[in-house]
Amino acid sequence: MHNYDLIIIGAGPCGLACGIEAAHYDLDYLIIEKGNITESIRRYPHDMKFFSTAENIEIGKLPLISQDIRPSRTEALKYYRRAANHYNLNIRPFTTVQEITKAGQGFQLKCEEAVFHARKVIIATGYYDIPKTIGVEGEDLPHVSHYYDEPYRYTNTRAVVVGGANSAIEVALDLYRNQVEVSLVHQFESLDKTAKYWIVPDLENRIKNGEVKAFFSSRVKRITKDFVEVEHIPTNRTKKLSADFVFLMTGYRPDVELLQKTGIQLNGPAYIPALNPQTYESNVAGIYMAGSVVGGEETAKIFIENGKLHAKPIIADIMNKRNRSNV
């Protein structure tokens, strides 16, 4: 049985940063990834541009060359693949960790077709796999989605977009600019003011001009194959919006079940993991957390720019403990 020094779960930008740091110290490590390298980013809207400038999402001191100040999704995908190759990172793709249990001095990680062992574990699983559902009838119909790819499939159809933050605003604008009749439904009275500053006025102007219909202070009551029933919260009045496609851009959340099964203490309604703020070690000694999973359900708090910085203190702590135990 092979016992790795370290297993990193997740090959997102922050998991990769941990792998680069582990390789630097010659640790015997493995990155286990359920999809392929930067699987979350691969599933982002195809034409999406990062809000970060290129240098802020670089890892391993490798330059990210991008055409504009802000890199595109494609540029980032190519960059992270080059970075993984450059450092010859040891990645096992298409393997999902289902369970982490203590075994001897370390841990056993159960996947569908294999079991792995490691002395230390870093959980860098992000949040993009699990959408925050809104719990209404019809949410699972085939024309309803929590993800958005590209607009061309939807031209000359009617779409309802639910939400008022970055993703919902971008989806509404992209659909509108590709000849889709868009209605936006948002539970609050205006768009999220913390969204990217250059997209909010754009959509507000489309709404003012009647080019996108907006239903603020409203919630979805049910979805059928032909329409979305929406309730105006202050008046309880309902309205049926015709819809060929429905995009529920209501956010995502980390895999709380996996963390709880592992024994990680999660605090408050946002399930924030209890971590040592210096080392990112959890209450389960030997299990660390890195990247956006550290923010629990507050998914806007930790992103690539600050999540990639977890790698150095985590690996430093692993090395310190190793050196001490060798003394």
Ligand SMILES: Cc1cc2nc3c(=O)[nH]c(=O)nc-3n(C[C@H](O)[C@H](O)[C@H](O)COP(=O)(O)OP(=O)(O)OC[C@H]3O[C@@H](n4cnc5c(N)ncnc54)[C@H](O)[C@@H]3O)c2cc1C
């Ligand atoms: C549309 C959009 C735009 C964004 N723009 C920016 C930006 O401009 N700048 C910025 O800094 N951040 C941005 N973010 C946020 C940023 O992309 C995430 O915070 C970032 O991906 C975090 O990296 P990560 O490595 O922690 O997690 P992720 O990139 O989500 O990687 C986690 C990985 O773990 C894998 N995984 C999950 N569960 C398991 C399992 N059980 N077993 C094996 N593998 C598993 C997933 O497949 C995934 O590849 C954006 C997010 C979105 C949605």
